[in-house]
Amino acid sequence: MTEVTTGAGGPESHAKHVVYCGVCSLPPEYCEFGGTVKKCEEWLKVQHPDMHERLYSEDVINANMSSLTIEAQKRADKDAQKKAAKAVAAEARALEIKASSKILIKRVERNKRKYVTAVQGLEAHGLDLKKVAKDFGKKFATGSSVTKLPGGGEEITVQGDLSDDIYDYLVETYEDIPEENIECIEDKKKKGGG
Amino acid sequence: MFKKDITPGAKSKVKSSAQRAIRGKIVEEYPLLGPYIDEIIPKKEQLDLVKLPDRVSLYTxxxxxxxxxxxxxxxxxxxxxxxxxxxxxxxxxxxxxxxRFVLSGATLMAPGLTSAGGRLPNPDADEEDVERYGKEDLEPGTVVVVEAEGKENACLVGVLKMGTKEMKMVKKGAAMEGGHCLGDGLWMLNLG
Structure with missing residues (x-):
């Protein structure tokens, strides 16, 4: 789709360009149903002040309210509150998971002097394993792949003993991962201490 | 259909002959898209087929x-x-x-369409509405887009389960099942 950004020109000639909210990804007019209204509103105010005015001015809100019966309004309000609470809780949980989840870099002995390095837990930080694996391969000029773990889940396996290099690389490139969440472990045959 | 968040499955390229067939099918099904089909699917571009859960395939x-x-x-x-x-x-x-019900993934019910704020194809409506929502009754099985009162953009798309004529008469029951609505799994889907 190359020429869809021709503004709000007539839909007869060209595709209509729709702005989507940067917070909840819906068209801004639907933000009020999303549960993150406050954030959406702030975002819109910064990004599209004209649209903000149109959607969040008092008259509009009042007009919206008056089109429903009082009873329905109450129910909708309750629902919206519930939804907002849910959204907040979900966000908090996601943050917590992110903060507490560790990245494990394991050096696994493959054949006496040969090692592979396994990296686990990257997906919890919102990274695409396939892409990261490719990056590792490029950076260290070795084979690097995503392998499935027997217990479910996936890890990245990099050929060669690269645990320290990967540690440095991760710290450097992904700044939003706290350094103390990355841990190097030496894995003997099955499980060993680091 | 996509109430839960979904993870995309295997992505594969669509054969050019299949791609042509898809173009043809789209134009046949939505004749009004005809003039824009080259904008949506340019002839030279490569379409991808992404498999989703429950035997749904998505063309991207x-x-x-x-x-x-x-x-x-x-x-x-x-x-x-x-x-x-x-x-x-x-x-x-x-x-x-x-x-709010539609956006949380509920089945679309007929009363939402037949009430004062809803619109169905109706030859007796005023001119603007006739132009927008048509006057021919729609049969069950038609793919329709559902807009919302006071909103500019559509919020739901899916296959009608009940004809619009029947809806007007009965004013009860499910009108559409398993559509794709704003904010559902398909909408949130991230295609890398």
């Missing part, structure tokens, strides 16, 4: 989802496409009270 162009299909059912446009070409699909409108 790069990272833009275009149409999805359950088994061999009708090709249904993704809402992003609907937003770009809003005038090319048969449309209905729901009242304001129904929006």
């Amino acid at each position: 162009l790069g990272s833009n989802p275009l149409f999805f299909q359950h088994m061999d059912d009708a090709l249904i446009p993704h809402l992003a496409v609907v937003h770009k070409y809003p005038n090319c699909f048969p449309r209905l409108r729901i009242d304001r009270g129904a929006i």
Whole structure:
């Protein structure tokens, strides 16, 4: 789709360009149903002040309210509150998971002097394993792949003993991962201490 | 259909002959899209087929989802496409009270369409509405786009379960099942 950004020109000639909210990804007019209204509103105010005015001015809100019966309004309000609470809780949980989840870099002995390095837990930080694996391969000029773990889940396996290099690389490139969440472990045959 | 967040499955390239067939099918199903088909699916571009859970396949162009299909059912446009070409699909409108239910993935019920804020194809309506929502009654099985009262963009797309004529008479029951609505799993789907 190359020429869809021709503004709000007539839909007869060209595709209509729709702005989507940067917070909840819906068209801004639907933000009020999303549960993150406050954030959406702030975002819109910064990004599209004209649209903000149109959607969040008092008259509009009042007009919206008056089109429903009082009873329905109450129910909708309750629902919206519930939804907002849910959204907040979900966000908090996601943050917590992110903060507490560790990245494990394991050096696994493959054949006496040969090692592979396994990296686990990257997906919890919102990274695409396939892409990261490719990056590792490029950076260290070795084979690097995503392998499935027997217990479910996936890890990245990099050929060669690269645990320290990967540690440095991760710290450097992904700044939003706290350094103390990355841990190097030496894995003997099955499980060993680091 | 996509109430939960979904993870995309295998992505594969669509054969050029299959791609031509898809183009043809889309134009046949949505004749109004005809003039824009080259904008939606340029002839030279490579379409991708992404498999989704429950035997749904999604056709994408790069990272833009275009149409999805359950088994061999009708090709249904993704809402992003609907937003770009809003005038090319048969449309209905729901009242304001129904929006929050629809957006949380509920089945579309007829009262939301038959009430004062809703719109169905109706030859007796005023001119503007006739132009927007048509006057021919729609049969069950038609793919329709559902707009919302007071909103500019569509919020739901799916296959009608009940004809609009029947809806007007009965004013009860499910009107559409398993559509694709704003904010559902398909909408949130991230195609790398």
